[in-house]
Amino acid sequence: MVLPELFHDPMSPFCRKVRVVLDELGVSCSLIREDASPQRDEVRTLIPAGEVPVLINDSGSALADSQAIVEYLQDIHREPDLLGKNPAERAETRRLVAWFDGTMYQDVTRMIIEEKIHKWRQRRGKPDSAVLAAARGRLRLHLDDMERLLATRFWLAGERFSLADVAAASQISCIDYVGDMPWSSSQATREWYARIKSRPSFRPILHDRLAGMPPDDHYADPDF
Numbered sequence: 001m002v003l004p005e006l007f008h009d010p011m012s013p014f015c016r017k018v019r020v021v022l023d024e025l026g027v028s029c030s031l032i033r034e035d036a037s038p039q040r041d042e043v044r045t046l047i048p049a050g051e052v053p054v055l056i057n058d059s060g061s062a063l064a065d066s067q068a069i070v071e072y073l074q075d076i077h078r079e080p081d082l083l084g085k086n087p088a089e090r091a092e093t094r095r096l097v098a099w100f101d102g103t104m105y106q107d108v109t110r111m112i113i114e115e116k117i118h119k120w121r122q123r124r125g126k127p128d129s130a131v132l133a134a135a136r137g138r139l140r141l142h143l144d145d146m147e148r149l150l151a152t153r154f155w156l157a158g159e160r161f162s163l164a165d166v167a168a169a170s171q172i173s174c175i176d177y178v179g180d181m182p183w184s185s186s187q188a189t190r191e192w193y194a195r196i197k198s199r200p201s202f203r204p205i206l207h208d209r210l211a212g213m214p215p216d217d218h219y220a221d222p223d224f
Helices: 013-024 066-076 087-121 129-150 163-177 187-197
Strands: 005-008 030-033 054-056 062-064
Touching: 005 013, 013 066, 013 087, 013 163, 054 066, 062 066, 066 087, 066 163, 087 129, 087 163, 129 187, 163 187
Parallel strands: 005 030
Antiparallel strands: 005 054, 054 062
16 A cells, blocks of 8 residues: 655644644654755645645645645544534634634744744844744734633643644744743643643654754653
8 A cells, every 4th residue: 555645844833733633643654854845846746836745645646735634634534533523613623723824823933933944944144033023922922812722721622632732732843943932931831732742643743853953952851
């Protein structure tokens, strides 16, 4: 049997999201490491939007966009259900996924990754301190919203682990890799993230490393 292939960048939150879902659903997959915007012509022909993640399924079709990929996988592999058992749960999960994949990514993660990782990879100089300061300020607002949610919920969408937790943790793990998470002022989020870090599906994410740019010592430790 031919395994599906996932073209991924280990520092992309959207690639991390797909990898965690694959593991949660018990789907074996070959990982092919690429930059977020692949340059190789043979790869770009497989990638409609020119960006990863892209999943090549067992029939050879290319699937793009992290949310389209994970919902495709969930449609095929029904259990565990990461979206929710009823329409209200699924609506809340999708609302939160849109928040983390959309608003939080644009407000925070995209700028931190650009300044601290992409500039470093491409030798484009030092991070812009003003851009980072703005991203960190907006991160604080997002974490305040997470703290309010987690004051009444064990997981972000309710009492069950869901795709909302995967999406949020994928964003946060990239920010944490470069040391920009203010953990001392986010206790409920820190406890939630410790539970995420203990899940077998998330451990491979935490073992990814950029050569020449290691994370802080606490990064992979669930008891941080």
